[in-house]
Amino acid sequence: MTRILEIADLRVDLSRAERRVSPVGPVDLWLDAGECLGIVGESGSGKSLTLKAILDLLPDGLTRGTGTQKIAQGGRLVPTDPRSLRGAKISMISQEPAAALDPLMRIGDLIGEIVRHHSGCSWAEARLRAVDLLRRVGVPDPETRARFWPHELSGGLKQRVVISMALACQSDMLLCDEPTTALDVTIQAQIVDLLRDLQVNDGLGLIFVTHDLALIRQIADRICIMYAGLIVETGPSSEIFSNPQHPYTRALLAALPDIEQSEGRLVPIEGTPPAPTAFPQGCRFGPRCPRASDVCRQTAPALLATEDAQDVKVACHHTGDVT
Amino acid sequence: MTDQSGFTAPTEAPAVRAPRKRLPGKARFGLAIIGLYFLAGIFGPMLLPFDPDAANILQRLRPPSAQHWLGTDQLGRDFLARLLYAIRIDLPVAFLAAFFPMLIGTALGAVAGFFGRIPDIVVSRSADIVQAFPVYVFLLVLVFALGSGATSFILAATVIAWVGYARLVRGEVMRLREMEFVAAARVSGLPPLRILATHVLPNALPQTLIYFMSDIVMMVLVLSSLSFLGVGIQPPTAEWGRMIAEGQPFLRSQWILSVAPGLMLMVFGIALSLVADGLDEWSRK
Structure with missing residues (x-):
């Protein structure tokens, strides 16, 4: 597998804080071509911020801290400025497809504009390509729908249009920020199928952020579990x-309902995740962890490979201990 | 496309368009009145056999008659002809005096709101400086310095009135800048100025146009006020504010000389306000 993205020491910092406060990081990430990486975590765990930081699209008040970001170019990994990646190498689709479409442009023109920008072709050709792209993401009757305004489309169709805009950039990677949260379950399945299809057949690398474990199980090849801005466990x-x-x-897995075992109650995690300004010393999960000991309260555990599985990394002092 | 359960996906539905939004009745009513003003301004003077500036001192202050439908003024000029000729002055001058500030104010406000930092500081502080002066005093000084007449009025109005547009557009652009679709455009790699021009500004346009409408009303009133004070449009050119002023001494005998131009102003103002209000409603629907 060819590595197409490698990020080391990614941090997101609060811009105006007296001391350094990092809601996210340091985080290491990588992605191979045609692979789907899932980032899972609770609300506020920093999973969306991580995604936005990759393209330096952070909201006001947050800045991207240190960290190197390398991208495959001509077979080698080269350090690259995040902003220059937008659209060229990496595109992104968001939670809210309705908000991601300019209400004053017909969808064919929205896609065509991007096609034109990246290929420099004529408007007429861009329009034809836009129709092709709509067809490719499974929009029925694309010739007619290219002339529609965004408000004339359903939520599922809007998300398809957003995906086709991302495809119009001809990027190698697609960052998906909970792309199915705003959609109902049947449409959700269709969108996931579509993304899966693009990943498998077109070799598109996906980074998929969600809090939906069932969904991530379906789509991701590799998973990063995030808690309080850090990756606590990663592996296939x-x-x-x-x-x-x-x-x-x-x-997290214990809190997931299991259709096989209807007996027994779900086990919630006590407490709430800490705010970035109040991350505890030592292990950030410590205060909520049933196994926390003195060492957990004093030093933060490093993300290390486990003994029995080399491709699994865990940040816990008690890895391997018997439960 | 079928999912595992065998249901046909709802996306297979035929492409059906949503019905078009109709402009509200009041906006159409307002537009009709403005249309009448245009027609009266274009064709009225052609149909009337009078020169609006030709004085006939023997015919002065005549009451309405079959020949002079609204009578004559203090210099014996046909009053209806002057009233209609004034449309050709008041409307275009007010339009331009609102249009140029809109161009400049929108451009400055858009840059300030979109890029923030230094452009924003420069534009916002300049706006503060202009706004620190009372509008009419500043305008009077400028028109006085530039010399009276339509051109200098438009120039003076531009110097002052851009501020309103700049503030409005700056605010709108700052709001739109944070929208998801602008982020989507950024993610697609479109350059910032292009995003500003094709995605941000068009969405700020409805509010700007609505403000433009009410600004024209404002400018008609300002122009008449200045002419009333003697520094706007110079006699003998027919202009409503000037006519109100000239009719003042005869308010008891020939009240129509002041009231008619006043009514022309008022109705025009109401019509434009109706259009602005209707457009506002329409854009929010």
Whole structure:
């Protein structure tokens, strides 16, 4: 597999804080061509910020801290300015497809504008390509719909249009920020199928951010579990789901309803995640962790490979301990 | 496309368009009145056999008659002809005196709101400076310095009135800048100025146009006020404010000389306000 993105030490900092406050990081990420990386976490765990930081699209008040970002170019990984990646190498689709479409432009023109910008072709050709793109993302009757205004489309169709805008950039990577949260379940399945199809057949690398564990299990090849701005466990999807190591991951999976076992209550995680200004010393999950000991309260655990599975990394002092 | 359960996806529905939004009745009523003003301004003077500036001292202050439908003024000029000729002055001058500030104010406000930082500081502080002066005093000084007449009025209005547009557009652009679709355009790699021109400004346009409408009303009134004070449009050119002023001494005998131009101003103002209000409603629907 060819590596297409490698990020080391990614941080997101509050711009106007007296001391350095980092809601996210340091985080290491990488992505191979045609792979789907899932980033899972609670609200406020910093998963969306991580995604936005990759393109330096952070909201006001937050800045991208240190960290190097390398991108595949001509077979080699080259350090690149995040802003120059927008549209060229990486595109992004968001939670709210309705808000991502300019209400004053017909969807064919919205896509055509991007096609034109990236290929420099004529408007007439851009329009034809826009129709092709709409067809490719499964919009029925694309010739007619290209002349529609965004408000004339349903939520599922809007998200398809947003995906086609991302495809219009001809990027190698697509960042998906909870792309299905605003859609109902049947449409959700269709959009996931579409993304999966683009990943498998076109070799598009996906980074998929969500809090939906069932969904991520379906789509992701590799998973990062985030808690309070840090990755606490990462590894192949199958490993994580079959043999979770970190207490937080275990707790997350225990909080998931299981259709096979209708008996027994779901186990919630006590407490709430800490605010970035009040991250505890030591392990950030410590205060909510059933296994926390003195060492957890004093030093933060590093993200290390486990003994039995080399491609799984866990940030816990008690990895390997018997539960 | 079918999912596992075998249901046909609802996206297979035929492409049906949503019905078009109709402009509200009041806006159409307002537009009709403005249309009448245009017609009266274009064709009225052609149909009337009078020169609006030709004085006939023997015929002065005549009451309405079959020949002079609204009578004559203090110099014996046909009053209806002057009233209609004034449309050709008041409307274009007021339009331009609102249009140029809109161009300049929108451009400055858009740059300030979109880029922030230094452009924003420069534009916002300049706006503060202009606004620190009372509008009429500043305008009088400028018109006085530039010399009276339509051109200097438009120039003076531009110097002052851009501020309103700049503030309005700056605020709108700052709001729109944070919208998801602007982020989507950024993600697509479109250059900032292009995003500003094709995605941000068009969305700020409705509010700007609505303000423009009410600004024209404002400018007609300002122009008449200045002419009333003697520094706007110079006699003998027919202009409503000037006519109100000239009719003043005869308010008891020939009240129509002041009231008619006043009514022309008022109705025009109401019509434009109706259009602005209707457009506002329409853009929010």
